[in-house]
Amino acid sequence: MPASSVSDSLQLSQQAGATPKSLILFCGVQFMAETAAVLCPDKRVLIPDQEAGCSLAATSPVDQMRASKAERPGAVVVAYVSTDAEVNTEADYCCTSTSAAQIVQSIPEDREILFSPDMFLGLYIERRAGRKLHLWLGECHVHAGIRTEDVTSLMDAHSDAELLLHPECRCISQCMFAPSERQLPADRTFVLSTGGMVRNARECTAPVDLVGTEVGMLHRLRTEAPGKSFVPLDADAVCEYMKTITLPKLYPSLRDDVEAVTVPEPVADRARLVIERMVAN
Ligand code: SF4
Structure with a gap:
């Protein structure tokens, strides 16, 4: 059964919206569906x-988000898209990892x-945007397991590799x-x-890419660029969800029409506004 669309979570949702089909079987985790x-x-x-849950989305339950907002009246809430729909309703802006820095920079300095919810992405965006953020202390257990030691040892072993x-x-x-002795070659290091x-993977000609993300991604990369070699930074970075x-x-799900993903209308209406604002920017 070939998939109709293979993409990242937001693009899959957008493609689901664009198809004329009335039934979507979403092969991803709950927040994506x-x-x-x-x-x-x-x-x-x-x-x-x-x-099919998500450890990152689970770190920001909506009641804790509301409590945190109550402690910081006036704070602007920027939520990474790996978040439950109900939490999105509490956000002023929703962002992808690509759009986060630009959104943060557009918010008035005062x-x-x-x-x-992701603190490592938040730390990165702080540096990129040059803005101090109040960081939610959430993490994805898969990405949190990928360590600096994994990167430096593999970069030493593959002197011609690019790092993704x-x-x-x-x-x-x-x-x-990090300080200079740990810095990686800027021309071969990409945060993506x-x-x-x-x-x-499609456009760059380096023979080897070292890949820091969930290992399932390597299948897609190898399919897209069969002439290249892709090496995981951490072969155990597997998302059990x-x-x-x-x-x-898949077949029983279609045959029996289960499990339906429903978002209450008021939640969906508010979450849609925040997501559509992100897509428009
Ligand atoms: S890899 Fe991490 S962020 Fe992605 S679904 Fe799994 S737990 Fe969630």
């Missing part, structure tokens, strides 16, 4: 396994900013902003979203 349901209010969205790092990785600050990694979506679960 919620985003699709939010952006496709006239379609039925199914997820093959409701246990406003406090609460950035959630996702900004959720624990090592991001040390790799990009998953979509950016795909573009880089994503892996709950398996081929044997």
Whole structure:
């Protein structure tokens, strides 16, 4: 059963919105399927396994977000898109890893900013945007496991390799902003979203790419650029939540019309506004 679309989570939701089909089987984790349901209010969205959660999204439950906002009245909330729909309703801006720095820079200097949920992405955006952020202390357990030691030892072993790092990785600050003896070659080091990694793999001619993100991404990269070699920074960077979506679960999901992903209308309406504002920018 070939997929109709293969892409990152936001693009998948946008493609779900664009298709004339009325039924979407979303093979991703729960927050991604919620985003699709939010952006496709006239379609039925199914997820093959409701246990497909996300450790990063789970670090910012909506009640804690509301409490944090109450402690900082006047703060502007910027939420990374890897967030449950209900949490998005509490955000002023939603962002991708690509758009985060620009959004932060567009906020008036005198406003406090609460950035959630990923602290490593937040630290990276602080440096990129030159703005102090109040960081939510959330992390993705997969990206948090990717360490600076993994990067430096593999870069030493592959002197001609390019380094593709996702900004959720624990090592991001040390790799990009650490003292000079740890700095990596700037011309071969790229901080990229998953979509950016795909573009880089297609366009750049380095024979080897060292890849810092969930290892499932390497399958896509190898498909896109079969002449190159892709090496994971951490071969154990496996997301067990994503892996709950398996081929044997797809057919029963379609056959039995389960499990439907529903977002209450008031939540969906508010979350859609925030996501559409992000897409428009
Ligand atoms: S790798 Fe898994 S846990 Fe981490 S952000 Fe992605 S879905 Fe969530």
